[in-house]
Amino acid sequence: MDIPGLYNYWIVIVLMMTGFYIVIARGNLIKKIVGLNIFQTSVFILYISMGKVDGGTAPIIAEGVERYSNPLPHVLILTAIVVGIATTALGLALIVRIRAAYGTIEEDEIHAQNTMKDADG
Amino acid sequence: MVRRHLVLRVVSKLLIPFILLFALYVQFHGDFGPGGGFQAGVIFGAGFILYALIEGIEVARRVAPTALVRLLMVLGLLLYVGVGYVGLFKGANFLNYDVLAHDPVHGQELGIFLVELGVGITVAATMVTIFFAFVDQARR
Amino acid sequence: MALGILHMRNLFAVVMLSGIYSLISAGLFVTMDAVDVAFTEAAVGGGIATVLMLGTLALTTTREKFVKSDLQIVPLVIVIATGALLIYATFDMPSFGDPAAPIHHHVVPRYIEEGPVRTGIPNVVTFVLASYRGYDTMGELTVIFTAGVGVMLLLALAGRRRDD
Numbered sequence: 001m002d003i004p005g006l007y008n009y010w011i012v013i014v015l016m017m018t019g020f021y022i023v024i025a026r027g028n029l030i031k032k033i034v035g036l037n038i039f040q041t042s043v044f045i046l047y048i049s050m051g052k053v054d055g056g057t058a059p060i061i062a063e064g065v066e067r068y069s070n071p072l073p074h075v076l077i078l079t080a081i082v083v084g085i086a087t088t089a090l091g092l093a094l095i096v097r098i099r100a101a102y103g104t105i106e107e108d109e110i111h112a113q114n115t116m117k118d119a120d121g
Numbered sequence: 122m123v124r125r126h127l128v129l130r131v132v133s134k135l136l137i138p139f140i141l142l143f144a145l146y147v148q149f150h151g152d153f154g155p156g157g158g159f160q161a162g163v164i165f166g167a168g169f170i171l172y173a174l175i176e177g178i179e180v181a182r183r184v185a186p187t188a189l190v191r192l193l194m195v196l197g198l199l200l201y202v203g204v205g206y207v208g209l210f211k212g213a214n215f216l217n218y219d220v221l222a223h224d225p226v227h228g229q230e231l232g233i234f235l236v237e238l239g240v241g242i243t244v245a246a247t248m249v250t251i252f253f254a255f256v257d258q259a260r261r
Numbered sequence: 262m263a264l265g266i267l268h269m270r271n272l273f274a275v276v277m278l279s280g281i282y283s284l285i286s287a288g289l290f291v292t293m294d295a296v297d298v299a300f301t302e303a304a305v306g307g308g309i310a311t312v313l314m315l316g317t318l319a320l321t322t323t324r325e326k327f328v329k330s331d332l333q334i335v336p337l338v339i340v341i342a343t344g345a346l347l348i349y350a351t352f353d354m355p356s357f358g359d360p361a362a363p364i365h366h367h368v369v370p371r372y373i374e375e376g377p378v379r380t381g382i383p384n385v386v387t388f389v390l391a392s393y394r395g396y397d398t399m400g401e402l403t404v405i406f407t408a409g410v411g412v413m414l415l416l417a418l419a420g421r422r423r424d425d
Contacts (some may be wrong), residue, residue: 009351017344027335030317034279037310043285044298052293053360059294059385060154061377068373070365071293071385075394077298078386079401082159082244085305085313086408089251092317093415096258099321147300152382155296157390164299165283167308174312190411198406200400216395229380233391236398240391243402248309254318254416 001120008049020033027107029095047073049111133175138170144190148241152230160235162244169245170252178256187253190246197243203237273318280311297386 015038022035051070053058059071095105148161173181205216212220218232220226283306290299355362371390380388389400 002320006351006354006356009354010348013344013351014348016347017340020343021336024339025333030321031275034275034314037279037306039330040280041283041302041306042314044302045286045289046341048290048293048298048355049357050362050364051295052357053365056153056360057293059373060296061373061383061385068385070369071372071389072364072369073262074295074298074386075390076397076416077295078157078159078301078390079300079398080291081301081305082163083401083404083408085163085310086247086251086405087314088310090408090411092313093251093254093412095317096255097415105321151302151387152384154384155300155386157297157387160297162303163304163309167304167312170309170312180373185407192404198402201402205395205399213262215280216399217320218392226379226381228378229392230303230382233382233388236391236395237387240402243406247405250409251313251412252309252316255313255320259320260317 009046012042012049014045015039015045029098029105029107030092033091033095036091037084037088040080044077044080047077122196130175133171135252137168137172137175140171141165144168148237151237158240159244161237162241163248165241165245166248166252169249171253178253182253185249187250190249190253193242194246194250195248197239197241200239200242201236204239206231208232248260270324273315274316276311276314280307283307283310297384 019035019037019039019042021059022038023032026032026035051073053067053069056067059068059074061068098110099105102113104110104113144161147156147164148158151157151161169181169185170181172184204218204221208217209215210219216232218229221228221231283302287299287303287306288370290302355364372393374383376385376388376393377383380392382388
């Protein structure tokens with residue numbers, strides 16, 4: 001097992017952990033969504049890099065080409081990207097509604113308002 | 122809006138037809154080169170959103186009324202599922218395209234073409250719907 | 262790039278950076294032979310996602326609230342621990358670009374050899390997506406459709422009731 005051959009996974013992990021950190025450490029909801037997107041893209045890169053074959057080419061069958069990269073991860077990630085944007089849009093819509101209801105998009109302020117309401121009621 | 126952003130407007134006017142044409146190319150040439158319904162859908166949606174940003178939302182709505190876009194969103198998905206059911210009624214499995222035409226290879230080609238078309242329509246319409254929903258909220 | 266996003270407080274710049282980040286990863290996909298994926302990522306990440314994020318910013322606010330300490334200890338520890346575990350796990354993985362990796366030997370040779378003959382379509386990604394994995398794609402299309410309906414319900418229709 002040659003260790004330098006694993007660098008693609010490490011890039012993925014660094015990106016993934018950055019996204020993860022943004023999600024759990026930042027209170028701003030839009031920033032959380034951006035963090036989730038970074039996390040998501042790192043997963044995409046993980047899949048695509050696993051599908052890469054040395055000396056292979058894009059998986060479109062042509063004459064005189066012997067070796068293709070693995071098309072299966074491409075199929076999965078292709079749909080995942082579009083599903084990702086749809087769910088991101090849903091999250092952003094929720095943020096807009098939260099802003100309309102609470103007047104803020106900071107997690108701790110929303111939390112404080114909820115506690116105050118509980119104390120009143 | 123009309124007087125300002127002259128450069129943006131001219132450049133976009135030049136680009137938008139090509140973006141939409143490119144989306145159609147990606148849709149229908151997806152069998153042979155890179156492309157397919159998902160890509161074509163998002164490119165078409167992005168082109169239309171650019172148009173709406175430049176020309177203003179009213180003009181965009183006149184081109185594509187909200188009801189029409191919502192209808193397309195449903196139609197695309199129905200086209201996909203419908204192709205699946207045609208296979209079922211012709212005595213094969215759900216989403217088996219072999220039976221769609223006189224021989225399996227043509228059936229597969231036709232089935233994939235229709236399914237990708239359904240994907241493209243729904244994706245483009247969904248993107249535009251989401252954009253319209255955000256704009257509506259902003260104007261309230 | 263991602264680290265820049267972490268530190269910036271101006272959300273407008275954050276959104277722009279995330280658009281650029283998407284474009285860069287699209288370039289990365291091309292170098293790894295995933296042309297279809299790169300296409301989608303460029304159109305989605307660079308185009309639609311950025312527009313939607315900007316729309317949300319217009320509806321909310323462009324400044325993140327000031328937080329006293331920039332580095333929070335507990336999340337940082339969790340993140341580093343998880344990352345270390347994952348890196349430990351990669352030592353068992355096949356190395357990058359290895360043709361002998363198990364992922365390339367299950368169903369894929371069949372797709373590449375049999376598929377073009379059966380479907381008459383040279384783009385492997387297209388026919389696997391639409392034909393061999395037709396069920397998956399149908400489900401994903403339904404997810405997109407449902408998300409669109411959800412956004413519609415949340416934004417377009419919910420506001421209408423308030424106007425009455």
